[in-house]
Amino acid sequence: xxxxxxxxxxxxxxxxxxxxxxxxxxxxxxxxxxxxxxxxxxxxxxxxxxxxxxxxxxxxxxxxxxxxxxxxxxxxxxxxxxxxxxxxxxxxxxxxxxxxxxxxxxxxxxxxxxxxxxxxxxxxxxxxxxxxxxxxxxxxxxxxxxxxxxxxxxxxxxxxxxxxxxxxxxxxxxxxxxxxxxxxxxxxxxxxxxxxxxxxxxxxxxxxxxxxxxxxxxxxxxxxxxxxxxxxxxxxxxxxxxxxxxxxxxxxxxxxxxxxxxxxxxxxxx
Numbered sequence: 001x002x003x004x005x006x007x008x009x010x011x012x013x014x015x016x017x018x019x020x021x022x023x024x025x026x027x028x029x030x031x032x033x034x035x036x037x038x039x040x041x042x043x044x045x046x047x048x049x050x051x052x053x054x055x056x057x058x059x060x061x062x063x064x065x066x067x068x069x070x071x072x073x074x075x076x077x078x079x080x081x082x083x084x085x086x087x088x089x090x091x092x093x094x095x096x097x098x099x100x101x102x103x104x105x106x107x108x109x110x111x112x113x114x115x116x117x118x119x120x121x122x123x124x125x126x127x128x129x130x131x132x133x134x135x136x137x138x139x140x141x142x143x144x145x146x147x148x149x150x151x152x153x154x155x156x157x158x159x160x161x162x163x164x165x166x167x168x169x170x171x172x173x174x175x176x177x178x179x180x181x182x183x184x185x186x187x188x189x190x191x192x193x194x195x196x197x198x199x200x201x202x203x204x205x206x207x208x209x210x211x212x213x214x215x216x217x218x219x220x221x222x223x224x225x226x227x228x229x230x231x232x233x234x235x236x237x238x239x240x241x242x243x244x245x246x247x248x249x250x251x252x253x254x255x256x257x258x259x260x261x262x263x264x265x266x267x268x269x270x
Contacts, residue, residue, distance in 0.1 A: 004153055047075035047242040051097060053088045054080060055104035055163065055232065056187040056193045057128065057206050062253075064104070068261075076245050084162040084187040087108075092117050092235040092237065092246065094104050099246035102234040103251070104188075104206075105163035109233045119243060122233035124270035126253045126262045127208045129168050130228050132220040133213065134193050140201045145171060145222040147204060148179045156191050156200040165192070167228035168204050179204075192217070198245065206230075208266040231270055 013104075054062050059082045066078040081088065081098070092098055093115050101118070103109040109122050134142050139152050157179060158165030165184065172178060182200060185191045191203040196216045198210040210219040234253055235248045236252045252258050259269065 005030070007112045025081070040191045045130055045201055046248045048241050049077045049079065050099040050240070050244045050245050050249060051081065051095075052100040052102065053092060053098045054082055054100075054102040055085045055088070056189045057104055057164070057191060057209055058082070058102055058211055058232070059189070061117040061208075061261050064251075064261055065252055065258055068257065069249055073147040073245075073248070076248075078249060081216045082187075082189075084158070085218045086161040086163075086253045087157075087186060089115075089117075097239075097241075098237055099242055100234065100249055101237055102232065105230045106233060107166065108163065109235065111177045112235070112237075115266055118235045119238045119240065120236060121252050123234040123250065124231050124233050125258065126267040127229050128208055128232065128267055129270055130164065130171065130204050130222075131207045131208050131210050132222060133192060133201055133217040134202045134204050134220060135195065135198065136215060136218055138218045140218065142202050142220050144220075145175060145224050146148050146177050148204075149177050152197075154182045154201040155179050156194045156203045157181045157184045158183060158188055158191055158204070159186055162188070164188040164204065164206060167230055170228040171224045175224055206259060232267070 045232065062080060066080065069078055072078060085103040085105060085158045088101065089108045090111060092101060101112055112118050113122065130140055134140060139160050142148065142153060147153065157168050160166060160169055176214040187203050188209055192205045192209050192213060195203040196213065210217060234250050236243055236250055
């Protein structure tokens with residue numbers, strides 16, 4: 001679409017404002033305040049398609065935020081690729097087209113930063129902790145993390161390179177407990193799925209996944225989970241073909257509206 005010189009200058013100014021709204025905080029710092037959704041996603045440059053690579057545990061919240069983003073920006077479309085964070089960063093490094101990356105931990109985001117895959121500094125936008133899930137009613141009477149060391153309790157966990165698996169390993173190391181897992185999954189949603197389907201007696205997932213599963217599972221909290229809190233960062237990717245719209249989506253996630261949706265799903269503030 002051809003634009004007049006004045007319109008083009010306005011769009012460029014809007015883009016610069018959007019990019020400056022993203023936080024320059026590092027992974028260990030509190031995210032800086034982002035513009036509100038209405039402020040960050042307004043402007044003639046917020047158009048076109050973007051693809052968001054996001055951790056599997058973000059699926060429900062990001063789909064909701066994507067619908068909000070498209071409603072507020074009729075000229076924009078958001079597509080998602082949900083998977084384990086380690087798989088996502090590998091896909092990005094191999095050239096998969098993506099505009100935004102949201103990881104379930106800082107380790108995989110660090111890989112993206114060190115691989116020169118990002119544009120700007122990642123912004124921490126949420127935290128999450130583990131919980132045990134069992135079949136409804138907890139038929140195996142799992143009451144603690146140590147119970148999962150019992151080989152008679154068929155337990156499924158995330159693979160070590162996946163954020164939920166890394167968190168599980170931290171708790172195992174801290175407690176001296178070894179879980180004889182019957183399988184290690186590449187995404188937390190796969191762990192949850194095996195428990196719901198009856199392929200496992202118990203699994204370790206995020207509290208947000210347990211909340212989303214409702215009465216399909218019974219959640220068993222354990223105090224050691226506080227020793228392995230995962231921080232979620234988000235960033236616009238260097239090879240994005242639509243950096244302005246990508247930055248607007250990032251601002252929505254890290255802004256007031258995004259935090260509200262995340263909190264309702266059980267995510268804590270970073």
